[in-house]
Amino acid sequence: MLGEVEDEAISHGWIVVSETATPGLIARIDAAVQTAALEFGENPSGRRVTGLTLEPVGIETTAPEVKDRHWRRPLTELVAVLDRHGTGLLISVDEIHAIDRSELAEIAAVVQHLIREDLPIGLVMAGLPKAVEDLLNEGVSTFLRRAERYNLHRASTQEVADAFRETFADSEVPISDQHVQELAEATGGYPFLIQLVGYHVWSQSKRGDGCVTDESMQAGITRAHRRMGATVLQSAYKSLSDIDQSYLLAMAEDDGPSSTAAVAKRLGVSPVYGGQYRLRLLAAGVIEATGRGYVDFAVPTFREFLRNSPAYGVSLLPGGNDSAS
Numbered sequence: 370m371l372g373e374v375e376d377e378a379i380s381h382g383w384i385v386v387s388e389t390a391t392p393g394l395i396a397r398i399d400a401a402v403q404t405a406a407l408e409f410g411e412n413p414s415g416r417r418v419t420g421l422t423l424e425p426v427g428i429e430t431t432a433p434e435v436k437d438r439h440w441r442r443p444l445t446e447l448v449a450v451l452d453r454h455g456t457g458l459l460i461s462v463d464e465i466h467a468i469d470r471s472e473l474a475e476i477a478a479v480v481q482h483l484i485r486e487d488l489p490i491g492l493v494m495a496g497l498p499k500a501v502e503d504l505l506n507e508g509v510s511t512f513l514r515r516a517e518r519y520n521l522h523r524a525s526t527q528e529v530a531d532a533f534r535e536t537f538a539d540s541e542v543p544i545s546d547q548h549v550q551e552l553a554e555a556t557g558g559y560p561f562l563i564q565l566v567g568y569h570v571w572s573q574s575k576r577g578d579g580c581v582t583d584e585s586m587q588a589g590i591t592r593a594h595r596r597m598g599a600t601v602l603q604s605a606y607k608s609l610s611d612i613d614q615s616y617l618l619a620m621a622e623d624d625g626p627s628s629t630a631a632v633a634k635r636l637g638v639s640p641v642y643g644g645q646y647r648l649r650l651l652a653a654g655v656i657e658a659t660g661r662g663y664v665d666f667a668v669p670t671f672r673e674f675l676r677n678s679p680a681y682g683v684s685l686l687p688g689g690n691d692s693a694s
Contacts, residue, residue, distance in 0.1 A: 370521055370560055371461050371495050378459040378491070384451065387461045390468035390494075395475060398460060399440040405458075406447045441479045448488045457489025465496035465504065466604040477510035492516075495561075497605055497668075498654040520654075523558030526550075533567060542571055543580040555590045557669025561601060565593035598674040605655060605668070606675075614680070616646040617655065617666075621675035626665040 375385045386401045388394055448458050460480070462468070476492070483490045496504075498520055505514050524532075530553040537544040544552075552570060556562045570589030574581045606614060619635040620627040633643030647664060650656045657667040666672055675681055 371463055371493065372564075374493050375459065375461055378457075382456040383459050383489075383491075384456070385459045385461060387463075389463045390465045390473075390496075392469065394462070394468065395440060395472050398476070399443070402440065402444050402447050402458075406443060406450075441482065444479060445483060445486075445488070448483055448490050452489050457491065459491040459493065462492075462494040463496075464600055465494045465501065466608075467600070468504075470504075470507065473504070473513075474510055477512050481510075481512040497601060502653075503608060521560045524560070524563065525558060526553045529553035529556055529558055529563055532563070536567060537571065537581065540571060542574050544574075545581070548581045548583075548586055551586065552590070555593075559669045562593065562597055562669055565596050566590055569593045569596070594670050594673070597670055598677075602668065602671055602674045605653075606678075609650075609653070609655070613646055613650055613653075616643070616650060617671070618675055618678070618681055620656070620664065620666065621672050621681060624672075626659040626663040629662050629664060632664075 371387070375387055378385050384405055386398055386405075388397055388401075444458075451457050460476070462476075465473070480490055480492045494501075501518065530549050533552050534544070534546075534549050537549075552566055556566050566589065569592040570581060570586055573585040573589040573592070577585045606617070609617070615636055616632060619632045622635065623631075629643060629647055630640050632647075633640045636643060636646075647656070651658065651664070654667055655671070656664045659665045
């Protein structure tokens with residue numbers, strides 16, 4: 370979805386700075402702004418462009434370290450120039466569950482300042498519903514609390530298959546209908562996993578025979594699932610209480626939807642007490658109801674992620690033993 374927003378901005382002539390919320394986020398945004406400024410106005414000397422692609426603007430730079438300078442000034446100057454050209458700047462940040470809170474607060478403050486000056490700048494971020502909710506509840510920025518929020522639901526297998534078929538055709542990487550179907554099913558319709566599976570299978574195929582094979586497909590899916598676990602799933606799991614983690618571990622013993630009564634029994638608690646955990650996890654978007662008295666994981670590959678966890682099979686409840694006992 371971030372890609373769609375970025376493409377829309379680019380189609381209107383905007384510059385897009387696309388980033389992931391890993392350490393050094395502001396420094397990378399600053400570097401991108403400095404490089405883009407080379408094309409649109411007066412800039413500090415001593416800076417050399419090592420890679421530049423316009424329409425859209427993809428930027429790589431090498432630059433001397435800038436000390437005692439706040440990045441808001443060059444950003445403001447760039448956006449002011451873009452405004453005079455009838456265009457603007459969009460900052461896109463993915464995986465905000467990993468963002469440094471101080472950097473998030475600073476980015477929000479700077480963007481808010483420019484918006485107040487009626488300058489053409491936009492900020493769009495993406496993350497798990499639970500991660501977004503936690504960020505906003507932490508009070509990092511009242512400006513962000515007023516932002517528009519959109520919850521993305523799962524895409525159908527057919528929608529994902531159609532998207533993969535078109536994407537691979539555009540990138541001139543041949544793929545069979547059977548492989549398209551298998552890729553679509555491997556995503557579970559989850560937006561971020563669609564992105565991961567598509568990228569990693571494409572990457573493995575380009576390095577191999579130049580087309581999607583059984584080997585490149587499986588290698589790509591494995592890499593995508595591993596990345597999903599190391600980022601989204603690990604973060605979502607760690608954000609939960611020990612009791613809620615135990616509920617998920619008990620659910621992971623089932624190959625499909627779990628009976629809430631059976632999960633409560635595994636945890637050694639009453640169905641009423643277990644229902645409290647269930648409600649919290651439903652609200653967090655980690656699980657979903659699949660029928661009366663049944664729940665399942667809302668995020669694909671969560672079951673496999675938990676089964677590979679050292680805590681699998683061991684209750685995290687105080688005084689708990691093997692959750693299967």
